[in-house]
Amino acid sequence: MTQALRTLPATRAKDTRPKLRIFEFKSDIPASWRLTLGVAVWILFFAIWQIAAWSGVMPAILLPGPGKVLTALYTLFAENGFLGDVMVSVWRVMFSFALACAVAVPLGILMGAFKSVEAFFSPFVSAWRYLPAPSFIPLLLMWFGAGDAQKLALLFIGVIWFLITLIADHTKAVPKDLINTSVTLGGSRWQVLRTVVVPAALPNIVIAMRQMLAVSWTYLVIAEITAADAGIGAMMMRAKRFLHVDQIMAGILVIGLLGLIFDYLLRALHRRAFQYLDEYS
Amino acid sequence: MQSSTILSVQNVCKTFPTRGGGVEALRDVSFSVARNELCVLLGPSGCGKSTLLNIVAGLHTPTSGTLSLEGRPIHGPARERGMVFQSYTSFPWLTVLENVEYGVKLNGIPKAERRERALHYIGLVHLTKFRDSYPKTLSGGMKQRVAIARTLANAPEILLMDEPYGALDAETRWHMQEMLLDIMRTTQTTILLVTHDIQEAIFLADRIVFLSAHPGRLKTILELDFKKGKEIRSKEDLVELSGYPECEREIMQLMRGEAKQEEDA
Numbered sequence: 001m002t003q004a005l006r007t008l009p010a011t012r013a014k015d016t017r018p019k020l021r022i023f024e025f026k027s028d029i030p031a032s033w034r035l036t037l038g039v040a041v042w043i044l045f046f047a048i049w050q051i052a053a054w055s056g057v058m059p060a061i062l063l064p065g066p067g068k069v070l071t072a073l074y075t076l077f078a079e080n081g082f083l084g085d086v087m088v089s090v091w092r093v094m095f096s097f098a099l100a101c102a103v104a105v106p107l108g109i110l111m112g113a114f115k116s117v118e119a120f121f122s123p124f125v126s127a128w129r130y131l132p133a134p135s136f137i138p139l140l141l142m143w144f145g146a147g148d149a150q151k152l153a154l155l156f157i158g159v160i161w162f163l164i165t166l167i168a169d170h171t172k173a174v175p176k177d178l179i180n181t182s183v184t185l186g187g188s189r190w191q192v193l194r195t196v197v198v199p200a201a202l203p204n205i206v207i208a209m210r211q212m213l214a215v216s217w218t219y220l221v222i223a224e225i226t227a228a229d230a231g232i233g234a235m236m237m238r239a240k241r242f243l244h245v246d247q248i249m250a251g252i253l254v255i256g257l258l259g260l261i262f263d264y265l266l267r268a269l270h271r272r273a274f275q276y277l278d279e280y281s
Numbered sequence: 282m283q284s285s286t287i288l289s290v291q292n293v294c295k296t297f298p299t300r301g302g303g304v305e306a307l308r309d310v311s312f313s314v315a316r317n318e319l320c321v322l323l324g325p326s327g328c329g330k331s332t333l334l335n336i337v338a339g340l341h342t343p344t345s346g347t348l349s350l351e352g353r354p355i356h357g358p359a360r361e362r363g364m365v366f367q368s369y370t371s372f373p374w375l376t377v378l379e380n381v382e383y384g385v386k387l388n389g390i391p392k393a394e395r396r397e398r399a400l401h402y403i404g405l406v407h408l409t410k411f412r413d414s415y416p417k418t419l420s421g422g423m424k425q426r427v428a429i430a431r432t433l434a435n436a437p438e439i440l441l442m443d444e445p446y447g448a449l450d451a452e453t454r455w456h457m458q459e460m461l462l463d464i465m466r467t468t469q470t471t472i473l474l475v476t477h478d479i480q481e482a483i484f485l486a487d488r489i490v491f492l493s494a495h496p497g498r499l500k501t502i503l504e505l506d507f508k509k510g511k512e513i514r515s516k517e518d519l520v521e522l523s524g525y526p527e528c529e530r531e532i533m534q535l536m537r538g539e540a541k542q543e544e545d546a
Binding site: 175177178180181182183184185186187191195196199200274275276277278 | 338339340358359360362363364366368370372373374383384387388415416417428431432435441
C-alpha cells in the first residue's frame with residue numbers, strides 16, 4: 001500500500017451515546033414523550049379549569065367545573081334530545097360543504113390548468129374572498145328567512161372562495177414535466193387533464209378540503225347562534241336564556257369533538273387513498 | 282446518408298419575448314438525424330440545446346425555420362416524438378407496469394397487446410421484479426428507467442432525451458449509459474439526446490452536434506470516427522480506445538473556447 005493511501009488508526013471516541021435533550025432544535029423526540037406531553041397539556045388544562053371553578057373568582061353559575069359540564073352533556077343527550085340538534089348541525093355542514101366542493105373542485109382545477117379560465121374568474125373570486133361571510137347574514141335572513149336555506153347559504157359562501165383559490169393553487173403546482181410527459185406520449189388536452197392534472201393535484205385538494213371543513217364548522221356556529229330553532233348553536237342560545245352555562249360549555253365541547261372527528265376521518269381517508277405518496281404531509 | 286435522414290432541422294431560430302425586446306436563444310440552426318443513430322446535442326450552458334430539443338418535441342414553436350420527421354412537418358407534440366425529461370416523471374399514483382402502459386393506453390391499444398408491450402420494455406430496462414411497485418420505492422435511476430421504458434413502449438419514431446441522467450450519481454449514470462447502448466443495439470431506436478457531460482456525449486454518440494452559446498448557433502458537427510466499427514459496451518472499453526483522449530481534448534477545447542469568448546464579451 002502506498003503512503004498516500006495509508007489508513008489511520010481509528011481514534012477512540014470519548015462518549016458516543018447520543019444525549020437526549022429536551023430542547024433541541026427541530027430534532028425528533030421519542031414517541032412516548034410525544035404521547036405523555038400531549039396528554040399532559042390536557043390534564044393541566046382541566047386542572048386549571050377545576051381550580052378556577054373552586055376558587056370562586058366567578059360565581060359558580062357562570063363558571064361550572066369540568067365535572068358539571070360532563071353531567072350537563074349527559075343530561076342533554078339522555079333527556080333533552082340533543083342528538084337531534086347535533087344531527088341537524090352535522091347535516092348542515094355536510095350538505096353545504098358538498099355543494100361548495102361540487103362547484104369549487106371543477107372550477108379550481110380548470111382555473112389552475114388554464115390561464116384563460118383563471119384570468120376570467122380570478123378577479124371575481126379574489127374580490128369575494130375579502131368579503132367576510134357573516135356580513136351577509138342580514139341579507140340572507142331577509143332573502144331566506146331563518147330556515148335551513150339561510151344557514152346553508154352562509155356556510156356555502158363562507159368556504160367556497162377560499163376552496164376555489166386553494167384548489168387552483170394546488171393544480172397550478174402540478175409539475176410541468178408531468179404534463180409534458182403525457183403530451184409527448186400523445187395525450188390530448190382532455191386526456192392530460194383527466195390522467196395527469198387531476199390525479200397529481202388530488203392529494204393536495206383533499207388536504208384543502210380538510211382545512212376548509214374546519215372553517216365550515218366555525219360558520220355553522222355563527223349561523224345557528226344568530227337565528228335557529230335547531231342545531232348545536234340553537235341549543236346554546238336556548239341555554240343562555242336560562243343561564244345554563246354548563247350546557248353552553250357542553251355545546252362547545254361537542255363542536256370541538258365533532259371537528260376533531262371530521263378532521264381525523266379526512267386524514268384517514270387521505271392516508272388510505274394516497275398510499276403511493278412518499279409520506280403523509 | 283441523406284436517404285436515411287429521419288429528422289431534419291432547418292434554419293431554426295428562436296427568440297423568447299421579454300419586456301426588453303426579446304432574448305435570442307437559437308440562431309439559424311440546421312442539422313439532421315439519421316435513422317438508428319444516437320445523435321447528441323452538446324454545448325456550454327446557455328447554448329439553447331434544451332430549447333432546441335423542446336422545439337423538436339413540439340413543446341416550443343420556433344420563431345422561424347422548419348422541422349420535419351420522415352418528411353412530415355412538425356407541428357406540436359405527438360406520440361412519434363417521445364421525450365424523457367431530466368426530472369423524474371414517473372406518475373407516483375401508478376405502478377411501474379401502469380406507468381409503462383400509460384402511453385400505450387392513451388393511444389387506444391387493446392389491453393392484451395398493451396400488457397405484452399409494457400412487460401417487454403420493463404424487461405429491457407431490468408425492472409421486471411418491480412413491475413407492481415410504486416415509484417416512491419424506486420431509486421432515481423430506476424425512475425428514469427421507467428420513463429425510458431414508458432416512452433419506448435409507445436413506439437416513437439425518435440426518442441428525445443433531455444439530460445436524462447443529469448440528476449443521477451456518477452456510478453448510476455454509467456450503468457444507465459451502458460444500458461442505453463444495449464437498448465440501442467436490440468431495438469433499432471433513433472435517439473436525440475441533450476447533455477453537457479463531455480464523456481457521456483463521447484460514450485453514447487454516433488455524432489455530436491456542438492452548439493455555441495448566446496445565441497445558440499451550430500458550431501460544428503463531430504463524427505466520432507475513432508469509435509466506428511468498435512464494440513463498446515462499457516466505459517472502460519471507451520477510455521482504452523486509441524483516439525479517445527484526443528477526442529475528449531478537442532471537445533474540451535471547444536467548450537473552453539466558448540467559455541473564453543464569454544469572458545471576453
